[in-house]
Amino acid sequence: MGEESSYRPAVGPIEALLKKDQQKNKFHHYPNYFYAGFWIRLFAYLVDLLCITAIQTIILGLPAYFIGWDKSSELTTIYGGLALVIYLGYFIVMTKINQGQTIGKMIFGIQVVCFNEATLSWKTIFVREGACRFILRGSLFMLGYLVTIFTPNKQHIGDYFSDTSVVTINVLAAREELYKNETDRISE
Structure with a gap:
């Protein structure tokens, strides 16, 4: 009797929370090896930084050079703000x-x-x-990217907040091809 009376089904807010948790992750669930690791993501980020630097140089650097802008002036804050907008805009738009x-x-x-x-x-x-x-742009906060090494879905702090991760496309393509071949074989 002690065991039967101690069992209570989840009701109310707990039940809603459990249902929400079950419905939460409906898309893009893969085995752990589908997710891109720290190093490949780091190298992709470095390429993106090269692209951002090129864009910033064209949009901000060249005009500043041609007008003879003094880097010690109050325009430094404006330049830094515009550089940040280009940095974030690149990632958002792309x-x-x-x-x-x-x-x-x-x-x-x-x-x-x-x-x-x-x-x-x-x-x-x-x-x-x-x-x-x-937030993660600052040098101390860049440690938030290291979490990628230790998590099963290889998520950094920003991925946790947005419920995202990064996957390897070739592995996904191989999986789709395998499923397609299997489906074709079954239908024959």
Whole structure:
């Protein structure tokens, strides 16, 4: 009798929480080896930094050079603010228009996916690429990217906030091809 009376089904807020947890992760669930690791993501990020530097040089550096801008002036703050806008804008715009890929991610064959959306929404992208990149940009906070090494879905802090991760496209393509071949074989 003691065991029977101690068992109580989940009701109320707990039941709603459990149902929400079950519904939360509906999309893009893969085995752990599908997710891109720390090093490939780091190299993709370095390529993106090269692209951002080129864009910043063209948009900000060349005009500043031609007008003879003094780097000790109060325009330094404006320059820094515009550089930050270009940095964040690059990640936000590229990730949205290329279905989860920046130039660096394209080169290394990786892509951002969301666990609770079929395609990345603007909200998810603004959280991951805007707010989280802004916070993680500082040198001390860059340690938030190291978490990728120790998590099963290889998520950094920003991925946790936006419920995303990065997957390897070639592994996904191989899986799709395997499923297609298996389906074709069964239908014959």
